[in-house]
Amino acid sequence: MKTIERLQNNKLLLLLSSFLFFSSFAITFIFIYFDFNSQGMTIKNDLSFSKHPTIFFFIKNNLSATFFLFLGSVVFSIPTVVQLIFLGVRFGIGSSYILKNTSVKINEILALTLPHGIFEILAMIIAGAAGFKIPYEIIRYLAGKKETILTREDIKEYLTLALISIILIVIAAFVEAYITPRIAEYFLLSPVE
Numbered sequence: 612m613k614t615i616e617r618l619q620n621n622k623l624l625l626l627l628s629s630f631l632f633f634s635s636f637a638i639t640f641i642f643i644y645f646d647f648n649s650q651g652m653t654i655k656n657d658l659s660f661s662k663h664p665t666i667f668f669f670i671k672n673n674l675s676a677t678f679f680l681f682l683g684s685v686v687f688s689i690p691t692v693v694q695l696i697f698l699g700v701r702f703g704i705g706s707s708y709i710l711k712n713t714s715v716k717i718n719e720i721l722a723l724t725l726p727h728g729i730f731e732i733l734a735m736i737i738a739g740a741a742g743f744k745i746p747y748e749i750i751r752y753l754a755g756k757k758e759t760i761l762t763r764e765d766i767k768e769y770l771t772l773a774l775i776s777i778i779l780i781v782i783a784a785f786v787e788a789y790i791t792p793r794i795a796e797y798f799l800l801s802p803v804e
Contacts, residue, residue: 617771621740624747628739631695632732639703644711669784673731677776680735683742684769691742698735723795727787734779741772 618625676698683691706724709715745761752760 614771614775617768618737618775621744621768621772624740624743625736627743628691628695628736631692631739632699632736635696635699636703637699639700640707643704643707664788666784666788669727669787670781673734673780673784674777676735677738677780680738680742680776681773683739684745688743688746691739694742695735695739719795723791726791726794727783730779730783730786734776734783737772737779738776741769741776744769744772 676694679690679694681691683689683694706720709720710717744765748757748761748765751757
């Protein structure tokens, strides 16, 4: 119950984090899909999962991205803003380029990304909110909207956001390592040998 309250108390930060990610994704996707000159660029259209990375690869990769989102708490949210925009742009480039320049269809992209992507994107958005939390409370204090810079509840909310995002990263890594390849092989490829 407390966890849900702490998320609700930070809905403005969650909305800001979501806006930065999804707007950068949408702008990039539209720009590339409708206006991109793909000459000289290639993308490997290999949906084979015989050498699929391990869960530890995904945890390490996603936690390093999350670290930059958390870093905003100590550097006035600048790394958080940059990282959320970077992640949205990267996702926009990948999905728009694949849709435009390969034989991969939208349902195939969804089968390859949606199972783990739900957890991963949610984790990044919540981590982004954590990265905004401390600077946001400092701004509120400087604006005279609170008496203490950081209260015990502020720290608990920050830690709750960080912990939820880390748990979601681990879940996403598990799904990406063990479930997504099976879904992709079942729907898109020949049966697993």
